[in-house]
Amino acid sequence: MTAAQTMPDELRAAFEAYERAILTNDLDALDAAFAPGDRTLRGDGAGLLVGHDAISAFRGARGGVSARTIERVEYRPLAEGVALIVAVSRFAAGGTGLQTQVWEQIEGRWLITAAHVTPRSVAFDRSIWRTVGDPLYQGAWEGPLSGLTVAVKDLFAIKGYRIGAGNPTYLDSARAETTSAPAVGDLLRGGASLRGIARTDEFAYSIAGDNAHYGTPPNAAVPGALPGGSSSGPASAVALGHADIALATDTAGSVRVPASYQGLWGLRTTHDLVPRQGLLPLAQSFDTVGWLTRDGATLQAVADWCLSYDGSDSTDSVFGASAADLPWRFRVPTEALAAAEPATRAAFEELIAASALPIEQVSLGDLDDYLVPFRTVQGAEAWRNNGDWLRAHPGSTGPAVAERFRAAAAVTAADESAARAALQPLRDTLHALVRDAVLLLPTVPGPAPSRSATGAQVDAVRTDTLRLTTPAAVGGLPALSVPLLTVDGAGGSAPVGVSLVSRAGTDIALVRLGRALHARITETESV
Template sequence: MPLGLEDSVGAFVPGDRVELVGATAGPLAELDFAVKDLFDVAGATTGYGNPDWARTHAPAAATAPIVMALLQAGATLRGKTKTVELAYGLTGENVWYGTPINPAAPDRFPGGSSCGSAAAVAAGLVDFALGTDTGGSVRIPASYCGIFGIRPSWGAVNLTAACPLGPSFDTAGWFASRASVLRRVGDVLLPPGGEGALGPLVKVQEAWVNAVPHTATALVGAIAKIERVLGPCLSMHVAPEGLTQLFENFRAAQAEEAWASLGSWVEAIRPTFGPGVGERFAAAKATDPAVAAEARAFRGLFRQRVQALLAGGAVLVYPTSPVPAPRLDVALEAQQAVRERTMGVTAIAGLAGLCEVSLPAARVNGAPVGLSLAAAPGRDRALLAVAERVAAELRLAV
């Protein structure tokens, strides 16, 4: 695809395109990629989805190591993509730069906060794209746009020269239109090790009950095909305290970190935010330290429980999102209800530090819904290999 490609879905940040040609040879040669606009590229201002952030930050002095690794592996950068303001949202809306079109369902949100990266891949503008995932910001856009996406194990991929949100939750993930490309990028970015057999398959009961009936029905048929790869499926309750408790504890712990990371800038600059974002930062500022401490303690216990369950190689399976992407005209209150219902599920991997892949497994009312496979921290390479085999069984793009 030539440099200066047409942006048919509004995935890239407005203005001059940041483009860099990759090495002439390497494992990702001849592949194109895009980068969420919270990773630094030398000479370009990292806008982080907000005009006031862009105005108050100088152009980057150096390129993020993760971007350099992809360039050195032969991939060519086609531009920086839009993000929700300061990465604090799941719909993909950006009132300043425009909300990217969801190529798989143009009347619905693309999902956030890595909205532009997901839209660019779903539209075929690039082969893969970098995003970040704190509370679901790769997994949910992947589900909404009908593509593959991975949230790696926490700490597995270098986040130097990336804007923070919740540092003990933040991960650098990526999207691809093909399972093999998702794996090939992992071969470049992930640390060595973690290969080997996985199984058994564990159906997370809470997440299936949390999904609306149409979503659960559309996805459950895939289980039999996944069993051909991972063996007979078991059903278990992973969060007997309920997904609402997972969401509340995740929200409190993340909010404390979001304010610690960005609160001083918010207080000094008093930026103008789009719908919902300012309210989230106000809530983050108001988070009771005692509540946040309880959330951190809960997180430690939950992590121990889930990692013990997965230590032998078990793989969790559940709907990535309980619903397809909300329609663009949905009320803000309904958006918040979807956000809370969704983050109860995304918090499973977030709290436990798991690696998770979302596969474009089905459609509901014409819109995509993803199916997630999650494994123990450090088993990223094995999970990507399994995802590729599962994609073949499901007759998805391999």
């Protein structure tokens, strides 16, 4: 390491101690190196962390850094007891990085009060992507989606590639697909090109967005937070600007949850509207195809093309159901508001009041009446789809997913039959409520949880979230999450989506309505 000779010995020692702590991932020493309080800053390409506690939580979930040496240090005194250090890191695996730090003497110790990290260049983030190309597959040279790129969730068949399902053992045992899924082909015919295959939570059996094998994709909206799943990789790819469209699935919220957590638009389509051939199933009674985008106009273009007769070889035209606009009439389930966190509920009620929407309060009934039988049927189907493979490959899944499959294996035929019978009257209730209006509710209870949350905390959030997301799945209804709320979370301001749920087959009109609502509230998007 080289450095200006005027650097104080105490500062040099503090900087070198910090570097040793980084390389050994000594969390206590790293915490001690940063100044306490809520004014300490740390930034990188993923965003800005404010406050010692937020920085500490991020570091605890990040893990260590790759082996590196400091090959150059520049020191500049800024004031008495205040200094700037800029250091160049050389990584053992290749590449260089840059760290910029402001150090201050506080109560006799040199501490970091602000830091910015410029990481080394990487080919792609393996927590987001399984494989990428430029493009991986070229779409039609002309079409309504020309110039757009797609991140495909690793559950869809792509000719020449294996389906990995978020599990390395499954990927190793799979065979290359001989044809692409219709949902993939629709996008290619429209002119979109495939950017790559993006990570999924294992077997899509999660909504948190973490993966025990490949890591957790970043949340582009809230540094240090979970990205939401199971469509975690495609959602993060879109939120970070790596792709324009995420081709994903939604069984119990796997499009809507990451859309809410990362401030995206996300559409769960009407059940059975988009063909599921070439899609690895989790629970066919609820599995649907969906898309995520950064803006409503792009989502509208995707829905207009992929759900129209001209756009898809296998999807019947829904322009008949969507030709007329949906009514500007909204029904808010009281149980959904009660299930939201207080800050989310307050933000939602403020939005309703400020926009003067025509609102009617309605009742869905006890949300657990939806969740419990849903989980039973989902578990029965998930085990039928994957049980043989899991028995043949014991220990191949992460702990949380393994526990869900263990519970799924215990579902009896009588349990499943009773659960299906319990779901039918709930479907009837939902269909009646959306016959001449649109349901409006928070997409999730609150902002994305921290990546440092315990397994028990994440599981509690999962249950609370499923109470809000399963009714649309039970009804087989289209549901659109629109980024309309901002709520204070552990890492600062964070997005929370608002969901619109309409009658079956009105998917295109639902996106139009969502854009109109967004324009009315934000006055930023033309319809």
